[in-house]
Amino acid sequence: MIKTGKQHVASLNDxxxxxxxxxxxxxxxxxxxxxxxxxxxxxxYDFQSQxxxxxxxxxxxxxxxxxxxxxxxxxxSFDELVTRRKGLEAWTELHAGFLGRAPxxxxxxxxxxxxxxxxxxxxxxxxxxxxxxxxxxxxxxEIYLTxxxxxxxxxxSKPAHEQQDEFLSAGVVDxxxxxxxxxxxxxxxxxxxxxxxxxxxxxxxxxxxxEKYAVSFAIPMNxxxxxxxxxxxxxxxxxxxxxxxxxxxxxxxxxxxxFEDVKVPWERVFINQDTAMCMKQFHAxxxxxxxxxxxxxxxxxxxxxxxxxxxxxxxxxxVIGFPQVRETLGNxxxxxxxxxxxxxxxxIKGTHQGEYFIPDRHTLYSxxxxxxxxxxxxxxxxxxxxxxxMIMLPSSIADFANAELRALIxxxxxxxxxxxxxxxxxxxxxxxxxxxxxxxxxxxxxxxYAGATFVTKGHSFRSFDWDRCxxxxxxxxxxxxxxxxxxxxxxxxx
Numbered sequence: 001m002i003k004t005g006k007q008h009v010a011s012l013n014d015x016x017x018x019x020x021x022x023x024x025x026x027x028x029x030x031x032x033x034x035x036x037x038x039x040x041x042x043x044x045y046d047f048q049s050q051x052x053x054x055x056x057x058x059x060x061x062x063x064x065x066x067x068x069x070x071x072x073x074x075x076x077s078f079d080e081l082v083t084r085r086k087g088l089e090a091w092t093e094l095h096a097g098f099l100g101r102a103p104x105x106x107x108x109x110x111x112x113x114x115x116x117x118x119x120x121x122x123x124x125x126x127x128x129x130x131x132x133x134x135x136x137x138x139x140x141x142e143i144y145l146t147x148x149x150x151x152x153x154x155x156x157s158k159p160a161h162e163q164q165d166e167f168l169s170a171g172v173v174d175x176x177x178x179x180x181x182x183x184x185x186x187x188x189x190x191x192x193x194x195x196x197x198x199x200x201x202x203x204x205x206x207x208x209x210x211e212k213y214a215v216s217f218a219i220p221m222n223x224x225x226x227x228x229x230x231x232x233x234x235x236x237x238x239x240x241x242x243x244x245x246x247x248x249x250x251x252x253x254x255x256x257x258x259f260e261d262v263k264v265p266w267e268r269v270f271i272n273q274d275t276a277m278c279m280k281q282f283h284a285x286x287x288x289x290x291x292x293x294x295x296x297x298x299x300x301x302x303x304x305x306x307x308x309x310x311x312x313x314x315x316x317x318x319v320i321g322f323p324q325v326r327e328t329l330g331n332x333x334x335x336x337x338x339x340x341x342x343x344x345x346x347x348i349k350g351t352h353q354g355e356y357f358i359p360d361r362h363t364l365y366s367x368x369x370x371x372x373x374x375x376x377x378x379x380x381x382x383x384x385x386x387x388x389x390m391i392m393l394p395s396s397i398a399d400f401a402n403a404e405l406r407a408l409i410x411x412x413x414x415x416x417x418x419x420x421x422x423x424x425x426x427x428x429x430x431x432x433x434x435x436x437x438x439x440x441x442x443x444x445x446x447x448x449y450a451g452a453t454f455v456t457k458g459h460s461f462r463s464f465d466w467d468r469c470x471x472x473x474x475x476x477x478x479x480x481x482x483x484x485x486x487x488x489x490x491x492x493x494x
Contacts, residue, residue: 002058002067003142004049005042011196012038016222018193018255020230033233034193036241036249041144041194044091044102057087061139071107072139074115075357081347088297097302098250100295100445101191106145106199109291110135110218113270115356116285120270123277131270134218138197145218147199148186148257161210170200170259171212172273179265180215180272189255190445192228195221198257203282203451206275214278216271217264225262230255234438242397245429247438254441286358292450293346293359296367299375299446300339306378307336309430313385316426318416325385332381335374342367365459368450375446382434390431393424 009029018025020033028034048057048069058067070087073080088104095102113120114135120128138145151160151169160169167173170184186200201216221228235251238244271277282288310332314320342363349360383390394413399405400421413420433439450456 001140001142002049002054002069003045005039005044005046008045008142008144009038009042012194014220014222016228017226018228018230020233025230028193033230033236034253036235037251037253038194040095040099040249041102044094045142047091047094053090056090059084066140068139069103069107069142071104072111072135074111076355077357078347078350081350081357081359085297085343085347088294089301092298092301095250096246096305097298097300098246098442099191099252100298100442100449101146101195101252102298103144103195104294105291105298106147107138108294109147109287110138110145110199112287112290113281113285115290115353115358116287118354119280119284123271123274123280126266127270127272130267133267134270138218143197144191144195145197145199146189146192146195147201148189148192149199149201149203150187151202151204151213152185152187152256159207159210160213161207169213170215170257172215173212173261175272179263180217180269182215182217182259182262182264185256185258187256189228189257191252192221192255192257193230193253197221198226200257200259201271201281202278206278208275211273211275214271214273214275215269216278216281217269219262219264219268223262225260227258227260228255229258234436234441237437240397242425243428244432244436244438246432247436251438286353286356289359289361289364292364292368293343295449296339296343296346296364296371299371300343303336303339303378306382306433307332309433310382310385312426313382313389313430315417316415316423317386317389328381328385332378335378339367339371339374342370362460362463362465365456365463368456369453369460372447372450372453372456376443379434379439379443382430386427386430386434390427390435393427393431 013027013029016028018028018034020031025031025033029038047053054067057070059070059073060066061068070084073084075081075084091102091104092099113131117128117132120131137143148170154163154168160171163169165184167184170182170186172180173183174181182200189195189198192198197218197220199216199218202213206214219226231254233251233253234244234247235249235253238248238251241248271281310329311320314322314325314329319325346359346363346367349363350357351360352358394400394405394409399409409424410420413423415423418426431439433442
């Protein structure tokens with residue numbers, strides 16, 4: 001089915017247990033902490049369901065006359081991969097890349113696992129059947145998934161099974177003919193408030209003795225015993241869309257999930273207590289590449305937005321003609337083009353894995369290494385361009401409601417290209433993208449969503465074609481020898 005925004009929003013009123021500010025949230029759909037962001041996700045589904053967007057956003061399921069969102073598409077060629085990316089790109093433009101866990105991210109992960117389902121079949125045919133069945137179910141029912149794939153930090157000098165509480169990290173406490181019983185916590189359910197279901201596993205390497213934590217499964221967010229512990233809501237703190245145009249509409253939220261003896265049926269279990277298979281599900285299948293390729297497509301769009309903010313700052317402040325400002329903007333434009341080029345390079349250098357066409361692994365990991373460092377630099381550049389412009393703003397939209405203050409705003413908020421109202425409106429947006437608490441969270445997110453820098457650099461190291469490089473060194477070394485050079489030396493001496 002092609003889901004509409006109304007259908008998705010209605011699906012979230014399902015009795016899930018969300019805790020915020022010490023209380024149980026009765027209905028996230030109407031709660032001021034979440035309702036605008038939920039509505040923003042609804043607009044994604046409205047966009048995809050519009051007839052004029054059908055070809056862009058959906059594809060015909062092979063062997064069927066039904067259509068599904070392209071987030072579930074399994075490309076078999078370069079052209080299909082590019083066509084899918086254009087759909088993801090269009091969706092991302094609706095939120096300018098500020099929904100890091102929009103529906104296309106975890107869908108890409110599950111689709112990648114399905115493309116590598118032979119790895120699951122070699123592990124356990126029943127678990128492979130569960131994965132295949134779930135992929136088809138999620139695709140056909142347009143399930144919006146988040147995921148929790150890391151353990152609570154706690155004492156990071158100790159593995160999960162040596163923590164003070166054996167079930168601090170979510171693990172198997174019981175197993176029977178019906179399925180697994182899970183107890184403990186997992187991080188970090190970004191977008192979980194707005195998602196239908198959650199994919200639960202562990203991407204961190206697990207040791208011998210930690211088998212109970214080595215599981216992989218998917219369950220609805222309203223499953224009995226599942227508690228959603230929300231962080232502070234930036235949307236709730238946003239006084240208006242005018243004052244916080246991003247935080248008020250695109251705060252996807254993050255949450256710790258606590259599993260209070262949650263029952264997971266076997267048909268939803270993809271891995272059962274196997275540490276090696278937990279790693280294989282990501283790295284022996286296209287899953288890790290496919291999900292992070294989506295993340296780079298999202299960042300590509302976000303970089304365009306931020307580069308647009310930079311140029312508008314220069315225009316608003318009347319400094320666009322300054323040579324040093326043009327130099328700064330030129331550097332930002334080059335950084336923007338680098339992210340764009342790497343996304344396209346992943347596609348061009350892609351290869352077939354079985355019947356499916358997969359983005360190039362090392363180009364992806366190179367992009368992650370570079371963009372982790374890049375994002376903070378871009379934030380600093382925007383701050384330098386704006387100076388005090390993002391701070392010297394009216395306290396809130398209420399100031400415009402006061403005739404005396406509005407007159408003073410018109411005198412003090414001037415720009416060569418905009419009215420006073422337009423200047424304030426723009427710099428409120430710029431601050432929400434760069435300097436607000438919402439913006440600070442995004443900087444942290446872009447720096448660490450793919451793991452610490454040593455993790456992404458490790459992926460780059462392992463996936464690089466070192467032999468091609470050292471082969472050039474060997475070729476150069478093989479072009480001469482000590483004995484030959486000694487003969488030449490002696491001949492020249494005679």
